[in-house]
Amino acid sequence: MDQLLINPNYPHILSTLVFLPLAGALLLLFVKNEFFARYWALGITALTAILSIPLVSAFDTTSSKFQFVEQYKWVDSLNIQYVIGVDGISILLVMLTTFIMPLCVLASWSYIKTRVQTFMICLMIMETAMLGVFMALDFVLFYILWEAMLIPMYLLIGIWGGPRKIYASIKFFLYTLAGSIMLLVGIIWLYKTNNYSFFIPDMMWKNYSLTAQIYLFFAFFLAFAIKVPMFPFHTWLPAAHVEAPTAGSVILASVLLKMGTYGFLRFALPITPEATTLLMPYVLWLSIAGIIYGGFTALAQQDMKKLIAYSSVGHMGFVTLGIFVMNIEGMEGSILQMINHGITTGALFLCVGMIYERTHSRELRSATGVGKYMPIYVTFLAFFSLSSFGFPGTNSFVGEFMILAGTFKHNISLALAAIPGAVLAAAYMLRMLQKIVWGGTDNPDQSWLNDLNLREIITLCPFLFFVFWIGLGPQPFIDLIHISVVNLLDQFHAHQGQAVAAAELILH
Amino acid sequence: MQFLPELTLLGAGLVIFLVSLGKTNADKIKTVAICLGAAVFVATLVSFRAQGHLFYDSYKIDLYSQVFKCLIAGAMFVVLILGRKLKDIKNSVHPEYYLFLFISVLGLMMLVSSVELLAIFVALELSSFAVYIMVPMRDDSGNYRFQMEAGIKYLLFGVTATGFMLFGMSYMFGLTGSTQLPVVMEKLSYMYDQPAAIIAIMMVLAGFFYKLALFPFHFWVPDVYEGASNETTAFIASVPKLAAVALLIRIVSMVNGEGQIIVNILMVCAVLSMFYGNLSALVQTDVKRMLGFSGIAHAGFVLLGILTFQLSGYANALYYIIGYVVMNLACFLVICSISNNGENVQICDLNGLHKRSPLLAITLAVALFALAGIPPFVGFMGKFMLLTGALKQGYLFLVILAAINTAIAIFYYLSVVRVTFCSDPDNNNPVISGIFTNTTSIVLLLIIVIMGVAPQGFINFATSAVQSIM
Numbered sequence: 010m011d012q013l014l015i016n017p018n019y020p021h022i023l024s025t026l027v028f029l030p031l032a033g034a035l036l037l038l039f040v041k042n043e044f045f046a047r048y049w050a051l052g053i054t055a056l057t058a059i060l061s062i063p064l065v066s067a068f069d070t071t072s073s074k075f076q077f078v079e080q081y082k083w084v085d086s087l088n089i090q091y092v093i094g095v096d097g098i099s100i101l102l103v104m105l106t107t108f109i110m111p112l113c114v115l116a117s118w119s120y121i122k123t124r125v126q127t128f129m130i131c132l133m134i135m136e137t138a139m140l141g142v143f144m145a146l147d148f149v150l151f152y153i154l155w156e157a158m159l160i161p162m163y164l165l166i167g168i169w170g171g172p173r174k175i176y177a178s179i180k181f182f183l184y185t186l187a188g189s190i191m192l193l194v195g196i197i198w199l200y201k202t203n204n205y206s207f208f209i210p211d212m213m214w215k216n217y218s219l220t221a222q223i224y225l226f227f228a229f230f231l232a233f234a235i236k237v238p239m240f241p242f243h244t245w246l247p248a249a250h251v252e253a254p255t256a257g258s259v260i261l262a263s264v265l266l267k268m269g270t271y272g273f274l275r276f277a278l279p280i281t282p283e284a285t286t287l288l289m290p291y292v293l294w295l296s297i298a299g300i301i302y303g304g305f306t307a308l309a310q311q312d313m314k315k316l317i318a319y320s321s322v323g324h325m326g327f328v329t330l331g332i333f334v335m336n337i338e339g340m341e342g343s344i345l346q347m348i349n350h351g352i353t354t355g356a357l358f359l360c361v362g363m364i365y366e367r368t369h370s371r372e373l374r375s376a377t378g379v380g381k382y383m384p385i386y387v388t389f390l391a392f393f394s395l396s397s398f399g400f401p402g403t404n405s406f407v408g409e410f411m412i413l414a415g416t417f418k419h420n421i422s423l424a425l426a427a428i429p430g431a432v433l434a435a436a437y438m439l440r441m442l443q444k445i446v447w448g449g450t451d452n453p454d455q456s457w458l459n460d461l462n463l464r465e466i467i468t469l470c471p472f473l474f475f476v477f478w479i480g481l482g483p484q485p486f487i488d489l490i491h492i493s494v495v496n497l498l499d500q501f502h503a504h505q506g507q508a509v510a511a512a513e514l515i516l517h
Numbered sequence: 518m519q520f521l522p523e524l525t526l527l528g529a530g531l532v533i534f535l536v537s538l539g540k541t542n543a544d545k546i547k548t549v550a551i552c553l554g555a556a557v558f559v560a561t562l563v564s565f566r567a568q569g570h571l572f573y574d575s576y577k578i579d580l581y582s583q584v585f586k587c588l589i590a591g592a593m594f595v596v597l598i599l600g601r602k603l604k605d606i607k608n609s610v611h612p613e614y615y616l617f618l619f620i621s622v623l624g625l626m627m628l629v630s631s632v633e634l635l636a637i638f639v640a641l642e643l644s645s646f647a648v649y650i651m652v653p654m655r656d657d658s659g660n661y662r663f664q665m666e667a668g669i670k671y672l673l674f675g676v677t678a679t680g681f682m683l684f685g686m687s688y689m690f691g692l693t694g695s696t697q698l699p700v701v702m703e704k705l706s707y708m709y710d711q712p713a714a715i716i717a718i719m720m721v722l723a724g725f726f727y728k729l730a731l732f733p734f735h736f737w738v739p740d741v742y743e744g745a746s747n748e749t750t751a752f753i754a755s756v757p758k759l760a761a762v763a764l765l766i767r768i769v770s771m772v773n774g775e776g777q778i779i780v781n782i783l784m785v786c787a788v789l790s791m792f793y794g795n796l797s798a799l800v801q802t803d804v805k806r807m808l809g810f811s812g813i814a815h816a817g818f819v820l821l822g823i824l825t826f827q828l829s830g831y832a833n834a835l836y837y838i839i840g841y842v843v844m845n846l847a848c849f850l851v852i853c854s855i856s857n858n859g860e861n862v863q864i865c866d867l868n869g870l871h872k873r874s875p876l877l878a879i880t881l882a883v884a885l886f887a888l889a890g891i892p893p894f895v896g897f898m899g900k901f902m903l904l905t906g907a908l909k910q911g912y913l914f915l916v917i918l919a920a921i922n923t924a925i926a927i928f929y930y931l932s933v934v935r936v937t938f939c940s941d942p943d944n945n946n947p948v949i950s951g952i953f954t955n956t957t958s959i960v961l962l963l964i965i966v967i968m969g970v971a972p973q974g975f976i977n978f979a980t981s982a983v984q985s986i987m
Contacts, residue, residue: 083973084972084973084976085973086829086973086976086977086980087902087905124871149901152892153892153893153897154892156891156892156897157891157892157893159891160886160891163931163934164938164939167935167938167939168938168939174939175935175939175940178935178939179928179931179932179935182927182931183924183927183928183931186891186923186924186927187924190920190921190923190924191917191920193901193904193920194904194908194913194916194917194920197901197904197905197908197916198908198913200905201908201909
């Protein structure tokens with residue numbers, strides 16, 4: 010239990026964050042008023058965001074332990090506990106989740122016209138599950154929330170989605186569920202091996218046999234790689250992103266995808282360090298494949314949502330690349346890039362959603378040349394697009410730069426292979442930006458379009474704020490994650506067994 | 518006191534019989550039947566703590582049997598409520614229908630207390646024959662006669678399974694010279710090297726596999742589920758399964774753990790059952806048929822707990838079957854409410870249910886997600902515990918196969934949820950669900966969620982129940 014740190018000033022802060030949205034959702038069950046439902050959901054999610062601020066201000070950046078821990082018995086006969094806490098790896102993701110949810114509610118304000126209460130209930134249940142996943146320190150608790158999240162997300166896509174919502178929602182559900190089935194077997198195996206305990210910190214840094222580690226790694230990899238999604242497990246993503254309503258796309262892109270990479274950091278690396286080292290080259294090259302593939306596919310898209318969805322494949326490829334190069338620059342860059350991607354891609358999906366609300370089309374062709382009539386809109390869009398391909402001064406630049414620096418340190422050919430991805434990102438984002446802002450001589454008549462209203466501006470402003478904050482002064486964010494990453498890497502390198510050393514010799 | 522629930526049931530049957538002699542009035546009969554059902558449930562609660570032996574030790578009353586009686590009575594009560602309209606049964610045979618229902622439940626209650634081979638046989642047949650008659654009682658308005666086919670299939674397969682069981686019992690008697698279950702199993706445990714002992718045990722178990730619809734005794738399931746009226750199917754799909762699991766646990770718990778062959782056979786049955794059930798369910802369009810196949814798969818999961826030969830495994834199996842019955846009843850509650858005149862419900866009939874009846878739509882969705890094993894519902898906890906128990910015994914491969922099945926199963930459950938929530942209704946007829954239905958569905962929903970979120974109390978309870986027979 011020495012990995013846990015209880016913060017006496019805030020004894021129940023994490024539980025409050027987790028259960029507040031759930032309570033809000035349950036209360037909303039009894040309300041039949043759509044108008045009230047919107048304000049209620051906004052109030053609850055905003056309150057959650059405000060309540061999460063002390064997490065950062067009281068976070069001890071000198072400790073890699075889990076902080077704000079709460080621990081209760083849950084199912085005694087199986088030794089399942091309710092234990093939650095955050096460390097440097099998860100704190101930013103928790104903050105990202107709490108801050109993005111009120112904006113999602115705002116983005117759905119007029120977008121969702123039918124069954125508003127149900128929609129808001131789903132959003133709030135999603136928030137509970139997502140926060141729980143990032144905080145859970147008990148593997149069963151983690152798995153329950155990980156799976157339970159599928160239900161509201163499925164409904165979000167399946168009910169309020171686009172024309173192919175049925176296909177997209179079922180594919181999303183099946184893919185994710187099928188992927189995490191072996192994770193469940195792995196969890197039970199770990200439970201049996203670890204003296205019948207599901208406590209995650211107890212499972213880390215044990216010297217399991219290499220064979221067991223490899224099997225476990227595959228179980229983890231399947232679950233997390235699908236969630237990330239890594240090439241070639243990405244096919245559910247464009248379908249789900251495209252068909253989901255704006256808020257659903259934002260949640261998917263900003264938070265759900267991060268669960269995969271979070272899973273790698275939290276479970277794959279500490280529980281199977283030797284297998285990770287052994288299989289690292291394959292994962293790295295898969296990441297490169299994802300970067301290049303995502304870039305080229307995005308370049309060819311006519312559908313704006315699809316374009317951003319494929320760009321996500323590329324960006325998440327950078328994140329996994331940074332994780333698996335196993336050095337401090339790469340890993341810190343990855344965690345930062347997870348947040349950056351959440352901010353930038355979330356904002357881009359919001360932008361596309363705003364156009365869609367006006368023209369009811371996601372086609373790039375029908376959105377050409379709106380710059381003349383929607384100057385505020387394209388200003389926002391320009392900043393987010395620049396951020397998306399890592400323009401210096403924006404948030405993604407910092408993240409991608411650190412990841413590439415780490416990759417150069419690890420293996421130069423790998424880094425050289427990743428560079429075209431960065432160029433491609435500029436190509437497809439600028440292509441989209443050019444068409445939307447200026448278009449060509451054959452622009453459709455866009456003069457009837459209204460520029461953003463106050464609500465939409467308020468929705469986008471926080472994103473822009475963080476784009477520049479992280480872009481110009483990332484140090485406070487890196488301070489939050491630094492110690493945990495250092496500790497993770499130290500432990501990781503300390504737990505490399507003989508077998509791996511031998512294999513390394515053969516490989517090099 | 519010890520025999521109170523059975524006597525109440527018998528009395529209930531007689532009351533119904535007397536009522537049926539007079540002029541039949543469907544409403545009156547319905548009220549009487551529900552009141553009697555409630556009385557039976559109360560009787561099981563009253564005699565909950567009873568202990569003792571009856572009828573020259575062939576009838577054992579312990580916590581275990583009383584728990585099951587309570588569950589059976591509770592499930593019967595829910596079946597009575599959700600099927601209170603008996604939409605597809607002729608008004609003139611309503612009293613007979615209830616009469617056979619009570620007799621069947623009487624047989625099942627006697628079954629869970631029986632510890633002697635002949636008593637088991639008599640109780641099992643008592644319950645089976647009543648159901649054999651209930652199945653073809655469906656009104657033949659469409660002149661399809663498929664209820665007759667269902668009835669004959671149920672009867673023939675049932676009789677065959679009984680034949681197996683009797684044959685096995687004759688072996689048991691021949692090998693041990695006794696019909697008292699404890700004596701028989703004790704003596705058999707010295708004979709595990711002899712094929713006769715194994716065959717005897719497996720053949721006796723076959724009778725319960727039939728009731729539980731476990732592979733390879735599942736052949737009756739789809740047609741009977743489809744052919745019998747919705748209310749009858751709800752009954753067949755839930756109550757007898759409780760009793761079957763009760764007896765399986767009772768018998769298996771007396772088998773010495775060294776019977777590795779038995780474990781292997783059970784494992785094969787479990788895996789085949791899961792794969793057969795889930796794969797067949799994928800292509801069904803009739804909701805009842807689909808639930809029938811899913812029931813076969815779930816029977817395999819129950820076996821996963823039983824074949825661990827551990828106290829905790831039995832407790833998990835008990836927990837799981839309770840959960841399964843609740844989830845299943847919730848599904849049938851919706852089916853019975855949806856179907857206007859008692860006709861079968863196709864998946865497409867559920868289109869846009871969320872608009873026609875939000876509560877029923879939520880009930881169905883939660884029940885199906887729970888059946889699929891999605892947390893935080895009881896189905897997940899049950900599966901999780903079963904898998905954990907099996908892996909503790911080192912059956913890694915079995916656990917992996919079972920886990921794969923969970924992934925297969927989600928597709929067909931999801932396709933039903935899809936039409937209920939994600940499509941618009943073909944017709945806007947609101948589904949009329951009375952206060953009874955609404956209350957029952959809320960209660961079932963709460964049980965599904967509470968059992969899934971706070972399983973500890975239920976597990977302790979199941980453990981202490983199973984402990985009383987160890």
